[in-house]
Amino acid sequence: MSDNTQVEVSAAPDEIDAEAAPVAPSRKDRAAALEREGEVAADFLERLLDIADLDGDLDVDIDGDRAIVAIVDSEEGRVPRRLVGPEGRVLEALQELSRMAVQAETGERSRLMLDVAGYRAQRRQAVIEVARVAIEKVKQTQQPEPLEPMTAFERKVAHDEVLRAGLTSESEGVDPRRHVVVLPV
Template sequence: MSEHAQHPKHQASSVKDLEEEGEIGADYLEEFLDIVDLGGDIDIDVDHGRASVAIIASEAGDERELADLVGRDGEVLEAIQELTRLAVQARTGNRSRLMLDINGYRAARRAELTKVAAEAVNKVKATGEPVALEPMNPFERKVCHDVVAAAGLFSESEGTEPHRHVVVMLPDDEPEDVDEVDGSDEVEQGAPDAGAADEATDDEQA
């Protein structure tokens, strides 16, 4: 099943609402850092229509410790992000699509995946054949979907977690049933920045 159309689960949030999400998320993360006895500064922003919170090293030595909160392939980061979203939802009553970054992991991974997706696009244009990328989480798949859409090609996610992956293809190869969104959510949508950068249960076009 492909997930290029956005499911009407979310109503547009105002910047004020998103800033509130960020503040609530930041409060939760500050308590979390205190509990695990780790240092770090917290930055709050609004990016691509969602609250964005980042934990960054505040002094020498913090980076290595914060790396443990990222985990292998960002698995721990994803778990903490989900806990933060649940904390926000408990306060606001609304589902949160807040994005969390730690130590610039997502920014660095986005740059890496942009290159990977661009190479796949070039290969598809050169050969006319679909190209399957390695398995990725919802956030990573969304990055690739956006790159592909910006290049004028088509992409869809196939398989089940943890083997779900992006397939890049020419528009002529686009399946007819592209109007359904994976129950996992809206983070991955076919159109560039179509609603978020995501995410899996919330992160969407996965």
């Protein structure tokens, strides 16, 4: 018996490659997906607040390539600050639960950002100030300057500020002691 296998090609090779290549979602499609992420997370958090009988309104927004959900004070009362927890640990856990709820609903990994009672906004400003002091010190001494350990969110804020100042930075260490080091030019 001979092994004469025949293969039939119904399209030109360049057409096959074009069909197999993934198509990047349009900006409009990506915005719609981010809005959906925010809505799913807000629904999850609203149910959670209701179950826990806690006050708070939910704001949903998009910032760049992330859905942003914020639990803010409502007319009925203030958002319990215990939802932030020591050093934002409860907030981080709620954010991860929200991301998991989004992934369960949409099948897509989420980069959703959660804020509670303006904690992240306040923390962002504090990290920017710390980074600016380190930037000035590095410019004067031309020596690397390590910052305090930070969360991934805070490290991103610090790296962005260092980049805006025309310097470079890197993260070193292992969580929970991972930190940014500002480097001279």
